[in-house]
Amino acid sequence: MMDTAKNTQLDFDAAFARLNGVVKNTPLEYNAGLSEKYECEIYLKREDLQVVRSYKLRGAYNMISQLNEEQLSRGVVCASAGNHAQGVAFSCKKLGTKGVIFMPEITPKQKVKQTEMFGNGNVELVLTGDTFDDCLKEALAYTEAHNMTFIPPFDNYRVIEGQGTVGVEIMNDLPDVEAVIMPVGGGGLAAGAGSYFRQQKPDILLIGVEPEGAPSMVGAFENNGPVTLGTIDRFVDGAAVKRVGSLTYELCREVLDDMLLVPEGKVCTTILKLYNEDAIVVEPAGALSVAVLDLCKEQIKGKKVVCVISGGNNDIERMQEIKEKSLLYEGLKHYFIVRFPQRPGALKLFVNNVLGPGDDITRFEFIKKTSKENGPALVGIELKNAEDYPALLQRMEAHRFDVIEINRDQTLFEYLV
Structure with a gap:
């Protein structure tokens, strides 16, 4: 492996000077809510406020x-x-x-x-x-x-070097930073900023994070070199690549202490929380560094931590999909195929006696157009609390409703929902 501290291919100070007046020196913001929750000092590096709303310009x-x-x-x-x-x-x-x-x-x-x-x-x-x-x-x-x-x-x-200027700015603004969490797609940001951090502070904790559906860097780490993934989940589009770079792999392997994976649903929950609680609009890849905090909370406890918010190019048209994925991940939304008993008042019984007081039907459609009165129906139910789900299933069974849990069958889910 290369010694990044002596890698003459990368001159971050020259890149920083070259970008002066072209890119914004984006804010490094202390986040009180996250800091209290994870018992450390958490700062957000707001590359979502960059000229093109992401670090990629660098x-x-x-x-x-x-x-x-x-x-x-x-x-x-x-x-x-x-x-x-x-x-x-x-x-x-x-x-x-x-x-x-x-x-x-x-x-x-x-x-x-x-x-x-x-x-x-x-x-x-x-x-x-x-x-x-x-x-x-x-x-x-x-x-x-x-x-x-x-x-x-x-x-x-040259691209890696430019992305590394994110690290230069962080060090300038918070010289005593102890841990940095960075999203990983192809690996340019983590390779560049990670190399700079390692040069300046050899003992700093550096964590990379990928979406669970596109674990290309994790796969490269496991196989001692870049591998091409057969299929990937494209939802976290800014970090969904089938194969990381050769240069970025070598650098990330050298400088990162850990590579973690976050489910896409968790990313969606984080997007919504950042928007609702902090008025920060992030794209899925931009939420990765915050979404992973639950998985590394013991590693960062008591430290000064920077989470790189890599981008804010989120299309408003995706928000319904983001909310849906979040609800599914949190266990608050469930889909069923319900075969209603062939007896009078079955639907009324379902609404009045099966649904809990905080439950809501968000989707209802009969699957067979020719038997709308007693054929199977696709039913979507949103719960107030995820813990209410077992009781819902018990009431369905008690009232003799034959159901199939679509959430547990990915193929069926993709076909019907």
Whole structure:
């Protein structure tokens, strides 16, 4: 493994100077609620307040600004799920070069529009493929065919160096920081900022966190090198990649003390809490560092801790999906196939005697259109407390309602809900 303290490929101070006046020195905010809950001092590094609402601008501008005139005249290409695209678009406008940006077809509309806005006529967008990895292949082929420069989202020393300036700012604002928690997608932020922290404070606790449905860095750690995951959950789109970078893996392996996984439902609960309690709008990847606190509370107890809020590009149209995933994860929402007894008043009995006083039917539809009176129905129920669920099942059984718990059958759930 490389000695990051002596790695001459990374000059974070030079990158910090290069980005001066281009990126915001984002706030480092003390969070009283989280600090009290986890018995430590927790600060949020607010990269959601960055110029393009994510840290990705740092790496993109740091690399593009070092291209020579000939390279800039030919233009640049990138592949991105959204935030890197916005960083590249902003950089293209700032530096007066053309950019062609490939994004997955499932990229939220908000991120597509923001990319167009930041590029302001300097970029062309190409939506292709279902994942970042799909559009990456197309972008690389286009780059070669048109003799342009590819701007990687994470696996490049100049990009890693730029992302590392997040660490420079944290150290400037909180020199006695003792632990830092960073989200991991391709690994650029954790590799860059982690390397800088390790140079400055060898004993600092560094924790990386990924979504449970896209454990690419965890998989790389377990296999002693990057691996390509067969399938991933794309929900945490800013951190959902099938394969981490070779450079980022080597650096993360060297500098991180731990790599943790967080369920997507827990991420959703965190998004809602940050919004409702702190008026902070984060995207799913931006919530990872806070969502993981329950899993590392013993490690951080009594320490000065920084959680990097990596981005705030969250499409308002996703909020209903986020709320739904949160309720399911918290055990507050359940779906059933209910076969009502063929006797008068069965539905009324279900509503009056099976549902608890705090329960609410959020969805009801008969599955078979030809037998609406006594056929099976899809029923969604939201509970006031997760602990009420066993009693609900007992009342269903006591009143002879035949039910199938859809939440326990992922295939059935995806098909019907």
